[in-house]
Structure formats: structure tokens, C-alpha cells
Amino acid sequence: MAKLLLGLLLALAILGTTSAGGCVQDAEDMKRECKQFELFPANPKLPPSAACCAVWKRADVPCLCKYVNKEVEKVWCMEKVVYVANYCKRPFQPGYKCGSYTVxxxx
Structure with missing residues (x-):
């Protein structure tokens, strides 16, 4: 699991610091502050911490979603990701695609 997350961060780092620069930091912050609320299993869904919500409020979500793939989705429970986003008052719109996951x- 850690290899997949590291792979995601490495892929973002390879893209450079122009458009993906914010994504790299956002991905690191999301991993540090939110992973305990967004990893499998799908239940229970726990209210995220204030620190996790702070990451959600400033994250470049469309940029992060570009790098979500089937391997990432094996680790991060997208149902929980949507729950946390809603809880943090930064909800995904119904029908929004984040990687191959459709809200x-x-x-």
C-alpha cells in the first residue's frame, strides 16, 4: 500500500513543479492528515480532524484527481474520500469523476 502512495507522489514529482507543484504538496498533506479517514475499509466512516479539513479546503482537487487511478483506488476508499470532502464542506458535485471513480x- 505504501508503495502505491509513494508511486503517486513520485509520479507527481516527476511532472515537475509548474502545474503539478501544488499537487505534490497537496498529496503529501492529504496523506499525512487524512489517510486514516480515507483508507479502506469503507466502514466505519469517521469524522475527519480539523487538520484534514484544512487540507481539503486548500487542496487543488481537480489536479489531485488527475492522478487517481485503479491502483490508488485499491488503497484509498473513494467512498470515504467523498464522505470526508462533504464533511469538510468541500463536496464533490454528483457525477464528478476523480480518476475512474464517478461520484x-x-x-
Whole structure:
């Protein structure tokens, strides 16, 4: 699991510091502050910490979602990611695609 997360961060780092620069820091911050609330299993869903919500409020979510793939989705529970985003008052729009995951029309 750690290899997959490291791979995601490495891929972002390789892209450079121009458009992906914020993504690298956001990915590191998300891993540090939110992983305990967003990893499998899907239940229980726990309210995230204030530090995790602070990351969500400033993260470049569209940039992060570009790098979500099937391997990432094996580690990060996208259902929990959507839950945390909603809890932190930065919800995904229904139908939004983050990697190959599509946010359900009703949660």
C-alpha cells in the first residue's frame, strides 16, 4: 500500500513543479492528515480532524484527481474520500469523476 502512495507522489514529482507543484504538496498533506479517514475499509466512516479539513479546503482537487487511478483506488476508499470532502464542506458535485471513480448522483 505504501508503495502505491509513494508511486503517486513520485509520479507527481516527476511532472515537475509548474502545474503539478501544488499537487505534490497537496498529496503529501492529504496523506499525512487524512489517510486514516480515507483508507479502506469503507466502514466505519469517521469524522475527519480539523487538520484534514484544512487540507481539503486548500487542496487543488481537480489536479489531485488527475492522478487517481485503479491502483490508488485499491488503497484509498473513494467512498470515504467523498464522505470526508462533504464533511469538510468541500463536496464533490454528483457525477464528478476523480480518476475512474464517478461520484454517485445521491450519497
Amino acid at each position: 454517485p448522483l445521491s450519497m
